[in-house]
Amino acid sequence: MIKIxxxxxxxxxxxxxxxxxxxxxxxSGLISPARAAxxxxxxxxxxxxxxxxxxxxxxxxGWTYAHDLGRQAVxxxxxxxxxxxxxxxxxxxxxxxxxxxxxxxxxxMIIANSNYGDFIYDxxxxxxxxxxxxxxxxxxxxxxxxxxxxxxxxxxIAGVAAGLMSxxxxxxxVASFPVPSVYSGTNAFLMGARTVKxxxxxxxxxxxxxxxxxxxxxxxxxLIDNGADVLFGIMDEAAYLQVAEQRGAxxxxxxxxxxxYGPQAYISSIVVDFSAWYVEQVRRRxxxxxxxxxxxxxxxxxxxxxxxxxxxxxxxxxxADAIRDKIMGGWSPFEGExxxxxxxxxxxxxxxxxxxxxYNWDWSIEGVTGL
Amino acid sequence: MxxxxxxxxxSILAGGVLALAALGEVLAERVGVVNLGVEGLxxxxxVTGIAxxxxxxxxxxxxxxxxxxxxxxxxxxAATTVYLRANQVLCGLAxxxxxxxxxxxxxxxxxxxxxxxxxxxxxxxxxxxxxxxxRALFTQNILVYLIYIILPVALHWLMFRTKHGLDxxxxxxxPAAADAAGIPVQxxxxxxxxxxxxxxxxxxxxxxxxxxxxxxxxxVAGRGWIAVSLVIFAGYRPINAVAAALLFGLITSLGFVGQxxxxxxxxxxxxxxxxxxxxxxxxxxxxAWQRMRRLMAAPAALGEPYFRDVR
Numbered sequence: 001m002i003k004i005x006x007x008x009x010x011x012x013x014x015x016x017x018x019x020x021x022x023x024x025x026x027x028s029g030l031i032s033p034a035r036a037a038x039x040x041x042x043x044x045x046x047x048x049x050x051x052x053x054x055x056x057x058x059x060x061x062g063w064t065y066a067h068d069l070g071r072q073a074v075x076x077x078x079x080x081x082x083x084x085x086x087x088x089x090x091x092x093x094x095x096x097x098x099x100x101x102x103x104x105x106x107x108x109m110i111i112a113n114s115n116y117g118d119f120i121y122d123x124x125x126x127x128x129x130x131x132x133x134x135x136x137x138x139x140x141x142x143x144x145x146x147x148x149x150x151x152x153x154x155x156x157i158a159g160v161a162a163g164l165m166s167x168x169x170x171x172x173x174v175a176s177f178p179v180p181s182v183y184s185g186t187n188a189f190l191m192g193a194r195t196v197k198x199x200x201x202x203x204x205x206x207x208x209x210x211x212x213x214x215x216x217x218x219x220x221x222x223l224i225d226n227g228a229d230v231l232f233g234i235m236d237e238a239a240y241l242q243v244a245e246q247r248g249a250x251x252x253x254x255x256x257x258x259x260x261y262g263p264q265a266y267i268s269s270i271v272v273d274f275s276a277w278y279v280e281q282v283r284r285r286x287x288x289x290x291x292x293x294x295x296x297x298x299x300x301x302x303x304x305x306x307x308x309x310x311x312x313x314x315x316x317x318x319x320a321d322a323i324r325d326k327i328m329g330g331w332s333p334f335e336g337e338x339x340x341x342x343x344x345x346x347x348x349x350x351x352x353x354x355x356x357x358x359y360n361w362d363w364s365i366e367g368v369t370g371l
Numbered sequence: 372m373x374x375x376x377x378x379x380x381x382s383i384l385a386g387g388v389l390a391l392a393a394l395g396e397v398l399a400e401r402v403g404v405v406n407l408g409v410e411g412l413x414x415x416x417x418v419t420g421i422a423x424x425x426x427x428x429x430x431x432x433x434x435x436x437x438x439x440x441x442x443x444x445x446x447x448x449a450a451t452t453v454y455l456r457a458n459q460v461l462c463g464l465a466x467x468x469x470x471x472x473x474x475x476x477x478x479x480x481x482x483x484x485x486x487x488x489x490x491x492x493x494x495x496x497x498x499x500x501x502x503x504x505x506r507a508l509f510t511q512n513i514l515v516y517l518i519y520i521i522l523p524v525a526l527h528w529l530m531f532r533t534k535h536g537l538d539x540x541x542x543x544x545x546p547a548a549a550d551a552a553g554i555p556v557q558x559x560x561x562x563x564x565x566x567x568x569x570x571x572x573x574x575x576x577x578x579x580x581x582x583x584x585x586x587x588x589x590x591v592a593g594r595g596w597i598a599v600s601l602v603i604f605a606g607y608r609p610i611n612a613v614a615a616a617l618l619f620g621l622i623t624s625l626g627f628v629g630q631x632x633x634x635x636x637x638x639x640x641x642x643x644x645x646x647x648x649x650x651x652x653x654x655x656x657x658x659a660w661q662r663m664r665r666l667m668a669a670p671a672a673l674g675e676p677y678f679r680d681v682r
Binding site for chain 2: 061203209219222225
C-alpha cells in the first residue's frame with residue numbers, strides 16, 4: 001500500500017523507476033548493488049571534509065549521539081581529514097541551506113542522519129561532485145545514497161524477552177509518527193512476544209514527536225494505567241523508562257544503553273552503531289571508489305540488542321538469545337502468512353519478507369492497535 | 372476506577388508545570404509587562420535544578436537556586452523593559468532565545484544523567500486513603516501542594532484583598548494615575564516582573580526535579596508559550612490560571628488515555644485536543660458570557676512602557 005501523503009511527484013516517478021529497475025537489478029541480500037554511476041574522484045586525506053547534518057543535539061543520548069560516535073570514529077580513523085557537523089537541522093528549507101553551506105565549505109561527503117526528503121535531494125542534484133548519504137532516505141540519486149538499520153530483528157528478539165516477562169500480555173508502545181520505522185518496530189516486537197505468549201497485544205500511542213520527554217512520560221503512564229506491563233517505543237530519550245521504573249513495569253529502549261535511568265525496568269535496547277559503516281564509506285570516498293549505496297545495516301553489524309537488563313531472568317535471556325542466534329544464522333521470522341489488523345492476508349504463506357519490504361512496512365499486524 | 376485516578380494524578384502532575392509558569396506570568400502582566408521569556412526562563416530553571424541536585428542531592432535547594440537564577444534573569448529583563456523602556460516583546464523573545472541557548476550549553480554536561488534526587492510523593496495521612504480521589508489528590512510531591520493550593524491562594528489574596536494588590540493592579544491598568552497617587556510604578560513593575568521570572572524558572576526546575584526527572588535539550592518543549600496563552604484565558608487571575616493549567620493537563624492526558632484505551636477517534640485528533648480545547652476555552656466565554664468580558668480583560672496598560680513625562 002502506498003500512502004498518498006508520502007507521495008511526491010518524484011516519489012511517484014521513482015516507484016515506476018524502481019519497478020523497472022527491480023526487473024533489471026534483482027536486489028539480493030542486505031546491501032543492494034551500487035547504482036550505475038562512475039565513482040567520485042579520489043581526494044587526499046588532508047583535503048577531505050566530511051560533514052554531518054544532525055536531526056537532534058549530539059547530547060541527546062540517543063539517535064544523534066550514536067551518529068556522533070560514528071563521526072568521532074571517522075575522525076580517529078582519518079586524523080588528517082576534517083569533520084564538520086551541525087545539530088538540530090530542521091526539516092525545512094533551512095536544511096537545504098545547511099547542506100549547501102557544507103558544500104560551499106568544500107565538503108566531499110555530506111551525511112544526514114534523518115530523512116530530509118526534497119531538502120537534501122535538491123542540494124544533491126545541484127552538487128553532483130559531492131557524495132551524499134541520507135539516513136532512512138527513500139529517493140536515491142547518482143550521488144545520494146541511503147542507509148538504515150535492520151532494527152526489526154533486535155525488536156523481534158526483545159519482543160521474545162518482553163513476552164516472557166509480561167504478566168498481563170499487554171504491551172505498550174510510545175510511537176513518534178505512523179511511519180515505517182514505527183510499523184516495523186511494533187509489528188516485530190509483537191510477533192516476537194507472540195511466539196511465547198500467543199494472545200499478547202500491543203497498544204501504541206502516537207505522540208507526534210521523536211523527542212518530547214513530557215509527552216512520552218504521559219503516554220507511558222497512560223499505557224501502564226491501561227494495563228500494559230512492558231513498554232517499548234522509539235524515542236530519543238528515556239522518559240518512559242523512568243515511568244516504568246517508578247511504576248514497577250518493564251521497558252525496551254532504543255539507540256544506546258540507558259539502563260541507568262531505570263535499572264530495574266530495563267530489559268534491553270535496540271542499540272545502533274554506525275562507526276564501522278561510516279569509516280568504510282569515508283574510506284571509499286577518499287580512495288575514489290565511492291558510488292552510492294542503499295544499505296540496510298544488518299543485525300550484528302550496526303544494530304543489535306543491548307546486553308540484557310539486571311532483572312531479565314536468565315531463561316528469558318537465553319530463550320531470546322537462541323532466537324538471535326537463529327536470525328544471525330540467516331533465519332527470518334518475517335515469513336507468511338501474516339495478516340494485517342483488519343484480517344487481510346498481506347504476506348502470503350511461504351513468502352519471506354525482503355529487507356526492502358521490511359524497511360517500507362506500513363501496515364499493522366493483527367493485535368497492534370493505535371497506529 | 373484506577374484509570375480515572377490515574378488520569379487525575381497525571382493531569383495534576385503535568386498541569387503543575389504550566390500552573391507555576393502561568394502564575395509567574397500573571398504577576399508580570401498584572402503590573403503591565405508582557406514577559407515572553409517564560410520559555411527561556413523555564414529552560415534555565417530546568418538546567419539549574421538538575422545541576423544543583425547533581426552537585427548536592429537536595430531537590431529543595433535545586434528548586435530554590437533555580438528561582439534565584441530566574442530572579443536574576445528577570446531583573447535583567449525588567450531593567451531593560453521597565454527602566455530603559457525597551458520593547459517588551461522583543462526583549463522577551465531575546466530572553467527566550469538566550470535562555471534556551473544558555474541552558475542547552477550548560478546542560479550538555481548533564482544530559483544523560485537521571486536526576487539523583489527528586490521530589491518524592493508525600494502521602495497525606497487519612498486524606499490519601501479516600502477511595503478513588505485520595506491517591507490522585509493527596510499522594511503528590513510537595514511542590515504540587517505549593518503550586519495548586521498555597522501559591523494561588525496567597526497571590527489571590529495579595530492581588531484582590533490588600534491595598535498593595537490594588538496598587539499593583541493600578542500600575543497595570545493606568546500607570547499615570549498610579550504614579551499621580553504616589554505609587555512607585557517602576558519599582559513595582561521591576562520587582563514583580565523579577566518575581567514572576569523566578570516562578571517561571573521554578574516551573575522549569577519542577578520539570579527536571581519532579582516531572583520528567585532528567586535534563587535533555589528541548590525538555591521544555593514549548594510549555595512556556597502555552598503558559599503565556601493560558602494567562603490570557605484565565606483572565607489574568609491566579610486561581611483561574613491554576614485551574615486553566617489543570618484543565619489543560621487534563622485534556623492532554625485524556626488524549627493519551629484515549630489512545631491507550633483505543634477510543635475510535637484518530638490519534639491526530641486526540642493529539643489536537645489540548646489545542647482545540649484552548650481555542651474553545653477562549654471562544655466560548657467570549658460568546659456565551661458577555662458580562663465576563665470586563666472581568667477577564669487584559670490590564671489596560673499591558674505591554675506599554677511608562678514614560679512619566681509624556682502622560
